[in-house]
Amino acid sequence: MAGDNLKHLTDSDFDATIASDTPCLLDFWAPWCGPCKAIGPVVEELANEYAGKAVIAKMNVDDNPATPGKFNVRAIPTLILFKNGEVVDQVTGAVGKPQLIAMLDKAL
Amino acid sequence: MADYQLIIVGGGPTGLTAGLYAARARLKTVLLEKGVPGGQVMNTDWIDNYPGFPEGISGFDLAEKMAAQAARFDLETRSGVEVVSMDLTGAEKKIVMADGTSLTSQAVIVATGARPNKLNVPGEVELAGKGVSYCATCDGPFYRDQEIAVVGGGNTAIQEAVYLTRFASKVTVIHRRDELRATKIVQEQAFANDKIEFAWNSQVSSIEGSQGVESVRLLHKDGEESTLPVHGVFILIGTIPNNEMLPNGQFEMADGFIKTDLEMRTSLPGVMAAGDIINKNVRQVVNGAGEGAVAAMSAEHYLAGQS
Numbered sequence: 001m002a003g004d005n006l007k008h009l010t011d012s013d014f015d016a017t018i019a020s021d022t023p024c025l026l027d028f029w030a031p032w033c034g035p036c037k038a039i040g041p042v043v044e045e046l047a048n049e050y051a052g053k054a055v056i057a058k059m060n061v062d063d064n065p066a067t068p069g070k071f072n073v074r075a076i077p078t079l080i081l082f083k084n085g086e087v088v089d090q091v092t093g094a095v096g097k098p099q100l101i102a103m104l105d106k107a108l
Numbered sequence: 109m110a111d112y113q114l115i116i117v118g119g120g121p122t123g124l125t126a127g128l129y130a131a132r133a134r135l136k137t138v139l140l141e142k143g144v145p146g147g148q149v150m151n152t153d154w155i156d157n158y159p160g161f162p163e164g165i166s167g168f169d170l171a172e173k174m175a176a177q178a179a180r181f182d183l184e185t186r187s188g189v190e191v192v193s194m195d196l197t198g199a200e201k202k203i204v205m206a207d208g209t210s211l212t213s214q215a216v217i218v219a220t221g222a223r224p225n226k227l228n229v230p231g232e233v234e235l236a237g238k239g240v241s242y243c244a245t246c247d248g249p250f251y252r253d254q255e256i257a258v259v260g261g262g263n264t265a266i267q268e269a270v271y272l273t274r275f276a277s278k279v280t281v282i283h284r285r286d287e288l289r290a291t292k293i294v295q296e297q298a299f300a301n302d303k304i305e306f307a308w309n310s311q312v313s314s315i316e317g318s319q320g321v322e323s324v325r326l327l328h329k330d331g332e333e334s335t336l337p338v339h340g341v342f343i344l345i346g347t348i349p350n351n352e353m354l355p356n357g358q359f360e361m362a363d364g365f366i367k368t369d370l371e372m373r374t375s376l377p378g379v380m381a382a383g384d385i386i387n388k389n390v391r392q393v394v395n396g397a398g399e400g401a402v403a404a405m406s407a408e409h410y411l412a413g414q415s
Contacts, residue, residue, distance in 0.1 A: 030249065032245070032249060033245065033246050034146070034150040034151065034166065034167055034168030034171070034245060034246070035146075035150050035151065035168075035243070035246055036246070037168055037172075038143075038144040038145075038146055038150055038168070038171075039143075039144060041144075042144065042187075042188070061250075062249075068250075072238045072319055072320050073237070073250075074237065074238055074239050074241070074247060074250045074251075074320060074340065075236075075237040075238075075241050075243070075246060075247045075250070076246055076247065077246075078237055090237075092236065092237035093143075094143050094144055094146075094150070095143060096142050096143045096144070096187065096188035096189070096190060097187070097188035098188050098189075098190070098206065098207070
C-alpha cells in the first residue's frame, strides 16, 4: 500500500535510523507549510521506489524540535540525506523529483 | 505530427488556468512543471484579494484547488519536469527537458513565472535555510519569541512582516527608502503593529553568523553603518523572471520579460506568454490567472487557423 514504506521519525528514534550505511533521506516538514504539503506525494513515491535500497522518512518539526535544532534547520521543507550518521547532502524548498532522485542515486 | 497541440510551460496559477481553458476546449495539451504545481502562490500565507473567497484562502489551498479544477477536465500535467530550452520559430515548436528528451507542439504558452530576488550580499548563500529565508509562511514558526528582520517595502514584504509578528517578538523592516510601496491597507496594519519597527533608508550590506544567522550589517543613507542582531532575515524584495530556458532572440523581450499584446500573443506565431514572465506592472494571482485564460483562447484561435 502507498505510504507503507515511508517512515515517520521522531527525536527518539532518529539516531538509530541514520547511523546505518543504508542512505536515509529525511524530509523535515510541518502541517502549516504549503510547499511541504506539495512535496509530500513526491516523498511518498520515492519511499515506494527506493524500498529496500534507501530509507525515506519524514519528521514533523513541530512534534520533534530537537533534531531540526541540531542540524540548524530553520526553513522547510528541508530534505537531508544521511549515510553512516553523516550529512551527505541537503536541499531546501519544494524541489522536483528528479533532483531528489539524483541526490539518492549518488549516495547508493 | 507534433506530440501535442499545446504545451504549457509552468504550473502556477497562470499555467493552471491556461490548462483549465485548454482542457475544456479539448485541445491536446500537456502542462510541464519543474517542481510541483502551484507556483509562487504556495509561498503566500493568506490571499485576501482573490475574488470568490470572502474570508480569504491560504496560498496552498488556492493552488491546490486550481490544480484540482484543471485535473477535473483531464488536463495532462507532468510534475518534476524542468524545461531547459525551446525552439519556437517553426510551425512545430520543440521543448527540450533536463533529461534530454523533447516534446513538440503546434502552440506554446510560456508561463514560467518569476522567483524571489536575491540581495546578493555576503552571507546570503552560505546561510540560506539557516536563517536566510524567502518564504515567511514556510519558515516563520521557527522564530517563536525571537527577533528577526524583513528586507523590502512592497506588498509581499509588509504583509509577511505582519504575519511574522505571530511568532517573532520583534520584526524590523529594513527598507532602502523612507516610505513603503505596499498598498495602504497593508501599510496601516504594519504601522499599527507594536512588534514591527522600521529601519528606513537602510540597506543590508552583509549577513553574519557561523552556524546560523546572528546579525545583519546595515548601511544607512547618511553613510553610517550599524549591526542589527537577528536570528532570521526574510528577503522579500520582488522577483526576477524565470527566463533562462527561453530562446535567445526568437521573440521580443523587455528587461528579461516577454512582450505580449492584449491577447497574450508574443511576436512569434503560435507562442503565447502570460503571468509573471510577461512585461507588465501588476503581478497578482488574479491577473495571472486571467492572462492564462486569454492565452489559452489565443492558442485555440491560432490552432483553428492552422488546421
